[in-house]
Amino acid sequence: MKALSGSRFNALWLVLVAVMIATRFKHFGDMLHLPDASMAVFFLGGLYLRRHWTFVAMVLLAVALDWVSISYAGVSDFCVTLAYSFLPLAYAVLWYAGRWYAPRVDQGALSLLGAFGVALVAAVLSFAVSNGSFYWLGGRYAQPHMTEYLSRLWQWGPLFMRTTISYVAVALVLHAVIARMASASAAHEKEA
Structure with missing residues (x-):
């Protein structure tokens, strides 16, 4: 997949930022709360955005959202321990x-299926880093x-x-739908 154009990069980056903000903590209340999409956002950011500085910006956004959640939204700080310093590694995976x-x-289904498989393996490894560091270094278990x-x-x-x-599956299905629509549109324009 070719790198995104500047406008598409910015649009997708804003979408991923919005998804992380919307799902990171319960600021809309329990009725509208979606599960945290942060881990999927990091995989999709790597897949589509790729730039190192964007990764750093997303990590800083995650930390800022956690700080706001704990400081102003009443979210527990139970998970903020020495192990929290391993989250950037979990995100980097x-x-x-x-x-x-x-x-x-x-645009092929096999490449998107491959992306799903890579996401699955990366999610397992990322969970092992975040959960393992919390369990072994978090000081919460005697x-x-x-x-x-x-x-x-x-x-x-x-x-x-x-x-x-x-979340990754939904994003990859959207990728396939958008690619198919773009391909059909290009074919239609070529015929005209």
Whole structure:
């Protein structure tokens, strides 16, 4: 997939920023709260935006949203421990997996299926980094041990994976629909 033009880059970046803001914390209340899309946003940002500075900007946005959530929206600071410093690494796993796969994406279904597979593997690794660092370094468990860690991994892992992969799947379906519409439009213009 070729790099996006400046206007498309800016538009997609604003969409990803809006999705992260809209889903990062419950500022619209419980009735309108969607699951956090941040991990999917990082994969999709790597896939489509690719630029390193954009990754840094998205990490800073995530930290700023967490700060606002904790300081002003009444969100618990339970997860803010030494392990929080590992979140940029967890985000980087997703971003750079998407960035690595980006040149392989075209309009074909197989390339989008490949993107989904890469997202799945990256999400597993990202979850291992974020959850593992929280469990082992977060100081929330008196005597951490592997059995408890594995039970918590199985407790939270499926929810994390389902949420992240669902957002990625929706984005890839949108990609396919938009690519098909653009292709049909180009073919129609060529005939005219």
